[in-house]
Amino acid sequence: MIKLMLVDDHAVLRDGLKNIVGMESDIQVVCEAVNGIEALGKVEEFKPDVILMDINIPERNGIEVTGLIKGIYPSIKILILTMYNHEEYFLSAIRQGADGYLLKDAPSDHVVDAIRAVAKGQSVIHPSMTKKFLNFSSPIKENVAVEKKESLLTEREKDVLLCLVKGMNNKEIAQNLFISDKTVKIHVSNIFKKLEVKSRSQVVIYAVQNQLVPLS
Structure with a gap:
């Protein structure tokens, strides 16, 4: 069972999400928060597996709260659900460790x-x-020697x-590389450390922006 937390200051949206999730047998809404301060308290109390986080919330915005939560509970997955499709919001959320970024026009x-x-x-x-992030000029990590970091990877x-x-x-x-799940976890952890990223979303964007992998 995926324990889900909803963070949004609009009751109608939270109720709608609860109704949608309520039809799924493997997801349960365990708590809700209407602002950033409340979200931080609820995370400590309920330890959700996934947080569905809006950006525009009172008492510390969702991007700031994402960074704070990830700093304390890195294993908790945070999925941004917002109306903002601006590059700066997207990159800021990813920099803070968000595991995903969806717009509110996405189908339920x-x-x-x-x-x-993300779970x-x-x-x-x-x-x-x-489509946008391939053209972003601002990298996930500024002022770094990309070539040096790439050379650290085996x-x-x-x-x-x-x-x-x-x-x-x-x-x-x-399965693809014919290695064990445990070995994969070790490699992923090493990649995160060497590239100085916090989430899979970060590592994907960093790798594409800095041409660490072929795009074809």
């Missing part, structure tokens, strides 16, 4: 699928944002990195 079944995906360790990015880690960019979860990577 896409939101449900995205919750399941499994996959990254989810709204299609319109995916050949096997580069193979795993390519699988991450393709959207594979750990089990799929293990």
Whole structure:
């Protein structure tokens, strides 16, 4: 069962999401928050698996709260659900460790699928944002020697990195590369450390922006 937390200051939207999720047997809304301060308290109390986070919330915005939560509970997955399709919001959320970024015009079944995906360790990015980020001039990490970081990756880690960019979860990577799930976890952890990123969304965007993997 995926324990889900909703963070949005609009009751109508939260109620709608609860109704949608309520029809799924593998997802349960365990708590809600209407502002950033309340969200931080509820996270500590309920320890959700996935947080569906709006950006424009009172008492610390969703991007700031995402960074704070990820700093304390890195294993909790955070899926941004917002009306903002601006590059600066998207990149800021990813920099703070968001595991996914969806726009509120996404169909309800896409939101449900995205919750399941991030719970499994996959990254989810709204299609319109995916098209944009290839042209972003601002990298995830500024003022870094990309060539040096790339050279730190072993050949096997580069193979795993390519699988991450393709959207594979750990089990799929293990099957694709004929290695164990445990070995995949070790490689992914090493990649995160070497590239100085916090989430799969970050590593995907960083790798594509800095041409660490072939796009074809």
